[in-house]
């Protein structure tokens with residue numbers, strides 16, 4: 001065996017180490033899965049072996065899950081299986097790991113999983129097939145079943161063993177929501193048996209093995225050998241019904257993986273284990289065959305991973321590895337950015353107009369660090385080191401020697417020009433200057449720079465510590481080297497970069513803005529606001545468009561609209577939104593959530609919100625009851641409007657890589673994950689069908705639904721964003 005080694009001691013305990021060759025982290029490749037079969041043979045065949053400990057030979061985790069990069073071809077094949085024979089073959093393929101894990105479970109000798117690091121998905125399923133699980137005591141270790149979050153179903157026994165082990169009530173959230181838990185939480189829930197210091201892992205496993213006696217008795221106790229046709233309890237039925245209702249009210253049928261998981265659990269708990277596993281394999285295939293699974297695996301796993309690693313970076317140039325950085329403006333964004341630097345080990349000078357403001361920005365980062373220590377996510381030592389990396393200052397002279405500066409002062413052109421000049425006067429000629437502007441075109445800001453080739457937009461999202469996306473904006477004069485350096489920088493601080501060309505609203509705000517604008521169009525047409533926001537949530541967006549406008553802040557929307565009208569003309573402005581928002585802000589002082597008054601009124605104690613009654617005067621509702629046709633039309637308008645704008649961005653060369661467009665949409669503004677992003681959504685619908693629906697929407701609602709030439713071409717040629725080479729216009 002290449003990926004699995006066995007070492008048997010005098011005590012008859014086999015120490016089995018997983019070390020998948022060619023992978024930095026253990027993942028379940030086809031070769032590794034096959035070796036599990038050989039492993040079972042060896043453990044079974046060697047009479048000297050009394051029991052086994054399965055552990056990782058790598059120091060970064062137990063097993064991270066199935067190797068989806070390698071599996072992409074298989075998944076594509078399974079997806080299109082349709083004849084009886086193809087389907088049977090696909091189910092058998094899907095069941096291969098599951099069968100091998102069942103063989104470990106029924107080996108006849110006790111097996112322990114000794115887990116020193118993360119065990120996710122298939123990795124956790126390997127551990128569940130063992131008879132005892134001991135985990136290193138480290139709150140950072142993640143244990144769980146994230147399959148549902150990428151549109152899949154735990155298909156190697158997870159849906160069968162977990163409910164048998166810890167009961168439906170505890171198992172369902174883990175399987176349906178896919179959120180991993182820490183070792184202590186897993187212990188509390190009951191799917192690990194012991195949590196011990198890392199150094200004691202193997203000894204603890206051994207001690208259990210030597211004391212266990214007959215492993216078969218143990219399975220009975222843990223319910224692994226569920227008696228055939230066990231009567232299904234009424235409590236269980238109630239839990240299932242509750243889960244079903246919850247699913248419907250939160251995911252509106254958008255996530256077939258969750259429905260399949262629920263069915264696999266429901267059906268599986270009523271039959272013996274082997275039958276349950278067969279049901280699970282079939283349900284796994286059903287899930288894989290949904291368009292949601294295709295889109296989610298691609299965007300949320302493959303693309304996300306690729307972008308997070310910085311694929312596509314032209315080789316040859318040395319990686320940009322900043323040691324010292326400057327951040328101008330210690331407000332909400334600047335403070336967050338400096339904090340991200342400190343965590344990544346980059347010394348940072350945080351500058352504001354007076355020392356108190358600079359100190360306040362530093363304190364924000366310090367507080368986040370303290371919180372991480374309290375929650376056990378960071379050691380005190382590391383937190384102290386990070387704190388020491390931020391130097392709060394008012395002196396631009398302190399920027400000397402910085403490799404990169406991020407400007408995050410007020411959104412004001414003249415002020416940004418002034419601080420650009422002040423910083424450049426001190427910086428070396430190789431330094432990168434990044435502006436965190438959210439609305440001002442990069443080309444205009446670069447006019448203030450002595451070295452516009454080193455000037456780039458680096459657009460963070462709020463709150464910086466939680467938002468993973470960073471939009472890198474290439475101005476007309478930004479050099480390739482600067483784009484690469486900016487990409488390296490973003491990766492270095494652990495964020496996911498997308499690269500876009502300069503355009504009004506860049507990519508993210510431009511497309512996101514259409515969602516809010518469409519909500520206001522509907523409001524102006526007389527559709528009741530509650531219907532608009534409800535259907536918005538039903539599409540899978542985190543909030544309805546009107547609620548979101550309150551969150552963004554109505555005065556900011558008003559300001560951006562007016563700036564756009566001044567720069568580009570009123571044709572570029574969303575008129576319905578402008579009319580209503582202008583009155584809300586400038587006549588009524590309703591600024592949104594931030595002053596507790598917007599489209600909604602917000603309770604002072606943060607307990608909730610109610611629709612503002614006065615809105616009915618501004619936009620009298622004439623459509624107050626919803627029927628299925630209206631709901632469907634609203635749903636289409638909200639989704640298509642965004643997808644069409646994303647396609648326009650590709651057509652105009654604002655964004656070149658569909659993966660970046662899709663990942664960006666999901667991470668930046670919560671475009672529904674089930675779609676895999678706006679371009680995946682178009683692909684799933686099919687460009688021709690999409691174009692026909694868009695044409696109808698354009699006829700009924702106006703040119704904002706007109707599709708761009710690239711999409712028309714895809715529709716005519718039955719092309720796809722993910723196959724067709726995407727034309728990238730010069731910046």
Ligand code: NAI
Nearest residue numbers: 329330331332333351352353408409410411436437438462
């Ligand atoms: P903020 O108002 O919280 O902070 C701006 C800071 O800049 C203030 O502390 C101010 O004292 C400081 N400042 C003003 N003049 C200065 C000077 N000459 N030198 C140094 N510091 C100076 O603003 P926020 O929200 O942090 O935004 C900053 C920038 O980031 C803006 O361009 C904004 O458009 C952009 N942005 C904001 C996002 C948000 O959600 N708030 C998201 C993405 C970008």
